[in-house]
Amino acid sequence: MRIAGLLFDKDGTLFDFRQTWDGWAGRMIAELAGNDPALMATVARVVCYDLQDGGFLPDSPFIAGSNDQVALALAAVLPQYEPDELEALLSIRATEATLAPAVELSPFLAELAGRGLMLGVMTNDSEYAARAHLSEAGVEAQFQFIAGFDSGFGAKPSPRPLLAFADHVGLEPETVVMVGDSTHDLLAGRRAGMRTLGVLTGTALAGELAPLADAVLPDIGHIPVWLDSLTG
Structure with missing residues (x-):
């Protein structure tokens, strides 16, 4: 699909x-x-x-x-x-943390949007901090949905905030990919009926993420190649 x-x-x-x-x-x-x-x-x-x-x-x-x-x-x-x-x-x-983007975010997100993809962020941080960080990185406006643990949908590993994203952008869960660096992220994705991608820019090792992931990537910058592999 x-x-x-x-x-x-x-x-x-x-x-x-x-x-x-x-x-x-x-x-x-x-x-x-x-x-x-x-x-x-x-x-x-x-x-x-x-x-x-x-x-x-x-x-x-x-x-x-x-x-x-x-x-x-x-x-x-x-x-x-x-x-x-x-x-x-x-x-x-x-909000005072010195941010270290995993990749250059604005062009990366623009490429994904250019593919017609809807984009969202769901973090177990607060929505206030999430919006502050995304704004500082200059990419807040590139997301159609931003939620934290306190946005009214719950926190991961519950699937509820993930399903809220799908509902907000009018997508079926099975057409959405949850991308995260922890088993909480991937377990939430599985529970929501979504595909899941693990990335190694957190603290978890590939072996921890693999059982819950469709693929484990070095970082989010490898997502376009993974997407192309699904249709190639």
């Missing part, structure tokens, strides 16, 4: 995860812990972040979890904050 739409995850997919978030997270942990070494170690343990190497561990809730889930985990060791306060703070501070 013809592919008519692509729905992208944001972090680890449109933007390289480690280049964008590892350094930001180290600074965020120091801020939340007031630069107290013992508390920093506790906070780092909760979000599965390696303070010594300066990077997230593959099982970090920050990678695939939603902001409210991360906020709840942090509130358990930061009693001076309420979960909703932490959630808001994370969303605001996220």
Whole structure:
């Protein structure tokens, strides 16, 4: 069946995860812990972040979890904050991250649109942060649908936000491809009845993504060749 739409995850997919978030997270942990070494170690343990190497561990809730889930985990060791306060703070501070696009996004998205494809973003980050990041990258207007965990459709791995994209752009789910760097992304896609593509610009390895993916690509820049292979 013809592919008519692509729905992208944001972090680890449109933007390289480690280049964008590892350094930001180290600074965020120091801020939340007031630069107290013992508390920093506790906070780092909760979000599965390696303070010594300066990077997230593959099982970090920050990678695939939603902001409210991360906020709840942090509130358990930061009693001076309420979960909703932490959630808001994370969303605001996220807009300060130094973005590292996985490819040059504007021409890449223009090529996909030129093929007649409908484009969307669904992230477990907040919609506020998603729109801020896409705007900063100069590509917000190139998407017909942008949703976060707080947009009213739920969070991945639920299929609901993916089906909301299909409904919004008037496509059948089986004509849509969910593109992501985590098993949460791909599991949501499978549950929604969509095709799925894994990319290796997050923290997951190909072997983790392959069982849930139609294909695993080095990055989103390889999607046009994959699309051509379906019709070649």
